[in-house]
Amino acid sequence: MKRKFLSTVCPLLLIAQFAQASVSLTGKGMWIWKIWETEGGNLSTVISRLKDSGVKWLIVKCGDSDSYYNEPGKYLYNWASSYGGFSNIINQFHNNSIKVFGWHFVYSYDLYGVSGVTEADVSNKILNIPGIDGLVINAEEDYEGKGSIAEQYMQNIRANHPNSFTAYSSFARVTGHEWFPWLEFGQYCDVNMPQAYWAARLLTPEEEVNRMKSDFDYWHNVWRNSGHGNSVKPMIPVGQGGYVGIGRDIYPSEVFLFCNTVQGYGYQGVSLYAYHIMTQTSWNEYTSSWSPSVSPPTLVSPTNGSHQTCGITFQWNSIPNADRYELFVTLPDESYGNTETTSPNYPYPPGQIGEYRWKVKAFVNGTWSDYSDEWTFYFDGVNTPTLISPENYALITILNPTLEWNDVSCANYYKIEVAIDNSFNNIVALDLNVNGTTWQLNDPDITYGQTYYWHVASSSPIGNWSTTWNFQVASPPPNYPPEVISKPGTPVGQRYPTVGVSYTYTTSGASSDLGHTVEYSFNWGDGTSSSWSTSTSASHSWSTTGSKTVTVTARCQTHTDKTNTSDPLTVTVKESSEEVISKPGTPVGETNPTVGVSYTYTTSGATSNLGHTVEYSFNWGDGTSSSWSTSKSASHSWSTTGSKTVTVTARCQAHTDKTNTSDPLTVTVRESSEEVISKPGVPVGDRYPTVGVSYTYTTSGASSNLGHTVEYSFNWGDGTSSSWSTSKSASHSWSSTGSK
Known part of the structure; x- marks a missing residue:
């Protein structure tokens, strides 16, 4: 029976995705089974052999099922202790530019019955080893037909290590192993490492790689077409360095042919199983194979060891005929990421303060170069802004002050926090993407008599917080005028609606003289109203015909007893079969035309x-x-x-x-010689001004039928008028209350 990839919905696709780590296995790698026995346990000899052969990464067996090798009493632990522990051994490999990955052979069940330990626990322990570069899971026939177990195992690993590099290694063909949980391992892992042991199958290296590639190409298309494309991962083939116990021994030149065939297909890396079966001939062939045909880029900027305080543009030298580059960056918190670009420069706004490490490789004619040297720079953060207003310790009288600070070079956006304590544990307002150097505080939580603390920093690129300032909102005097909500605009919408059809009506809105948020409710004239909302629109359908009076009421969202209601809109609800032509708009045009002119x-x-x-x-x-x-x-x-x-x-x-x-x-x-000035528009401005505060009012203007310049004077209703001016706006403050 074959696994039905095209008709089965894989349940793991329904869960949240983890962040895929960078493909770290490039160039040549080597597998080591019992490192404590390798080269008689001499670490220096192992490192020299691998380095001389051009090996860039090493896979060391650290666990088998529920047995973890790096703990007291185990061979790996005891051997590593003589070198200061396994993490110190990893550091020695790193010092020689060799990465170290933990190898874990899994069975889908706990083989040894270690109390309280599962296979997932062992995998997590391996990834917890300080300095380890990742995990390689070796799963074979014991896992066939156990997709749900594989999914639970991988979910456990990703829950504890969402960003760690993880690969899986298994069969070199899907065909014949359709019940192996390819989708589950592929979904959660970063790389697939098929075991392409050609001599075990009595094939040549070229035949083995061709068949492996053809079979996976076919199944990758099947998975993509059935919605499982996120289980298709890059492949790093594993070859054999000697006799693996079945089939035949390898022949001279086969290691070289295998590596060159893998590289010729554009795979990013290759590895051999395993150190302990390698012959001198195998080492010689492995040393001479996989010579990068592309020189790695040379880094240019930011320079190694430099300190930066502005946005970063990564730059490196251009490689002839390069299709693209991969930039790999390690962040101050040791998380990392990679991105591809066709340009030899890449702008980047740092999001963390601290040490960054970066390197680049090039893709030319189907082949990736090695990574460049890794450079380091330190991002010290964008310079801190200087606060301007309100001044520190200011006493203000409004609930929606505008906060202002100076512009800082390189800052694209700012972040601001306002709190009732100078530790900013009790934040009442914040904005993480302010475009500009002012921000108006307009929050119902702001109250009279309270002291507020605020500071600002660049958010892109990240910067350090400014000094903290504070201001106090003064309590209003006992006779302070009450909050006033302006009258909302008359509802606008269909004046001849049809029974049973929903129509949307809109008001031009209202405002609070204290700057509070306003919300609205539409009364439909049939005994129902819309829910309160900050939206200035609402929809309704009537169930009966006849004349209906529609109004909209505005109220303060904070003080709901402060309201105002619009002028009414009368609508006539008709039956759906009765045609009604709505009233056309009043004609608009010249109100003082001249005889004989069109x-x-x-x-x-x-x-x-x-x-x-x-x-x-x-x-x-x-x-x-x-x-x-x-x-x-x-x-x-x-x-x-x-x-x-x-x-x-x-x-x-x-x-x-x-x-x-x-x-x-x-x-x-009029006759053509008689000048007429058209009526200017009704003044527009605040309808509920406060005594002593200046307000601006505007008219839409007027015109002369002879084309002469028109000037204006505003009468303020208190015995004063503005000076004559061609401006259509003027400002005024009243000294007494009342209707004007």
């Missing part, structure tokens, strides 16, 4: 509740009208002076008896 007038239009096309005719008030048209504009010139009433009638194009007429626009036709 002017264009426009309406905002009308609609049919049945969705029919609407057409329009303008009545010019002189006994003439425009032709019916779907255009919302028409032009006209008058031949006589005097007052004219202009209206526009809308009708259904299909049912011409269905009409509606706009409100009138009165125009006064």
